[in-house]
Amino acid sequence: MIDESVISGLLGTALRTGADFAEVFAEDKRSTSAVLDDGRIEELSSGRDRGAGIRVVTGETTGFAHTADLSEAGLRSAAEAAAAAAAGGGGGTRVIELTRRPTTNPTPVEVQPADVPKAAKVELLRRADEAARARSRSVTQVSARYGDSRRRILVANSDGLLTSDDQVRTLFSVGVVATGDTGMQTGRQSVGHTVGFELFDRYDVDELAGRAADRATTKLGARPAPSGEMPVVIGKGGGGVLFHEACGHGLEADLVAKSASVFKGRRGEQVASPLVTLVDDGTMATEWGAFGVDDEGTPAQRNTLIEGGVLTDYMWDFLRARKEGRARSGNGRRQSYQHLPMVRMTNTYLLAGHDDPDDIIASTDRGVYVAQLGGGSVNTATGDFVFGMWEAYLIEDGEITDPIREGNLIGNGPKVLTDIDALAGDFAMGSPGTCGKDGQGVPVGDGVPTLRVARLTVGGTAA
Amino acid sequence: MGGAASPSSSSSLDLLDIGDRIVARARDGEQVEAVVGRSRHTEVRAYDGDVESLSSAESQGVGVRVVAGERQGFAYAGTLDDDVLDETLAEARDNAEFATTDPHLGLAEPDGVAVPTLDLFRPALAEFPADRKVALALELERAVRAADPRITGVEAAEFVDAMGEGCVVTSTGIRTTGRSTACYVATYCLATEGDETQTGFGFSVGREPDDLDLEVAAADAARRATRLLGATKPQSGRVTVVLDPYVTAQFLAILGGTMSGEAVQKGRSLFADRLGEDVAASGLSLVDDPTNPLAYTSSETDGEGLASRRNPLVDGGVLQRFVHNAYTARKAGTASTGSAVRGGFKTTPGVGCRALSLAPGQHDQPTLLDQVGEGVLVSSVTGLHSGVNPVSGDFSTGAEGLRISGGTLGEPLREFTMASTIQRMLKDVVAVGADVEWLPMSAAGVSLVIGDVTISGT
Known part of the structure; x- marks a missing residue:
């Protein structure tokens, strides 16, 4: 992307006003997306973004x-602008010697999406449309989206680091509208992995479309969601977002440093039920939040955040780790070269426990079973969070009964962590997510075994 | 390498030139649209009395749409380099080959509606020096800390400005340019009492630095954070709620989505077959007017280069119309309402409302609270993206607020949800306030009283 000699010159320019540290992040990203809606391939779109921060x-x-x-010349003027913005007292010339460090990518790509004919991508969408419509006569609308991207990055800094990564991601999602006597309902299903077109060797788009259609048609017969506090059982793979929101964000060292986290100063303390062991793992092969190096050039790592309910560590980027005099944890990420990096999650998941998932439901008198949570958000300073239920059912007398309509769940992070009273031995990763923080979106993964929270507030309309 | 636009350019002439050159390459039987844009922005963040970060950046790029043989293709590039422009047109052309044919496809065509002249670009922002921007961010942080002794931290205090210019050129005769400036200060603070922490945000928006009011931003943030101290979880039940203007604006933005011609045509709007029917309380009127200079989202033209215009959507509770871009209008056998929206040069135009507002009522918020007597003032909501389904109308959000008791504000409440359906909430509107407030989003805020909403707490 950029010549090595140009980079060391740029770093020298950037340090000329007396700065402690300078970094060049270059990115070249190509993406393709194809959208089917209303029975038509509406468009194929290609994008090219390239630049440096x-x-x-x-x-x-x-x-x-x-x-x-x-x-x-363009790079030099950007380096001068950045240096002027962070002008220090000193000055003088420093010569940066760069040492190239090889990157181990957790996922070798088998089929570069760019080598696959566009017709093959479009054909997947047509198949999904047909499969969803064939599933039920109440399916009235189908949309499907295919997306792939190849993001090549280069990171060099005044500590002499020079490294690069090549990140390929492929995504497929289906959205279905079903119509019945009670109005319209929607269902969705998506898969996304840090892999190439071989994604479709692992997943059958007909099956994904069928699952989305089932979600929508099931909800046609749904009862209004209950309101008030009750036990909530979350199915395997369906609720990783709970931990992403309830505690993941609060374990990001930048928020901790600003006292904007309820988990500040609690390392070594019991913050969760002893059942809970939470891991953030950027090395998890093929998962949506995996990469070789983060956007500051730090290799991806597996970090245990909570072990047996005890808070073991936060997640770190360059700035926060430098201030604390400790190692970075591979969590410095940014949306693009147009953004500053900050502490972000990668693939965040709860390790499996020992309970039988059927026993967990059977031992719940009255509550809600959530097969699939939707998006959520959290106020890290208070710990209060919400997330949506995309597919949920009532639990009555220890059995899953009627589907319920969509609604939010609301709770408080530290409280929910201690209220987990059952954890099953099953486990699955969930759907690909885009985590938003300070206006930047990055791909993240999550996963959970079947589990029960003793008390959560369900935000429905029924008494 | 040639062709790269000069960052110091003060007019959109070079952008138009790029647009013209791309469109000139349209082949026989082919329509070509070029959307060329450039923006500059600065962001200063203060923390602990120091500059935490100062970012300055310029972005530019082009989006190319090709319609040929009743098929459409699109490509964009985040650069204006000559070699990439050719590649982008070629990609868009190639992409069109794989789309499904549709006789309604096509670019917008000049429709004779005069383009309004709006005062959206202020040179004062371009001339505002960097050290003054830094000073504003630092001063904002100080003001928030000074606003109340219970403010224990300012997580963010920032000054942000942006200048954008762009053009739309098509082979069908559209050739429009636009430019605008905007800036804001915003803060997010923490208030602490005992071992309890609450948070609040405040902001002030303008087209030039003189429009900004730091004291308002600081006072709002401090008030929002401190008034929630001691908040408890309310009991579940059905209540009358008063939505703060900021919450109403978020509700209106969701409502606007259900009135898009695209959602209607694709069977995803709960109002699809209800034109001319009573869909809301009889006192409710909703208009989408991006020509209103008070709206921060106003612009002279829409995303396809057609003149912006005023569109009444609901009048006296009766649904009047849906909004359209060129494609959905052609499909519906009507004219575009100038409602093409696009997220810069990277996307094809969608359809959407651009500057919604409710016709104001007679009373300010204190009078409305007095009339309500008993209920809940909802000061903020969370999880709109996860708990609201604009297709089914199911509505459930996390909320914070204050008890309304004896017609005045009482104790703070948190960690509860409010739930209803969009359809019912519109019918259950009891009153609209007189306190219209323009916000940096696609809808204006106003106090809104809604009866019979379920809140879930304990």
């Missing part, structure tokens, strides 16, 4: 500039 750190101040102009 230059970060200069002086003391506690960061200067940042980015440019889409990768010529030496």
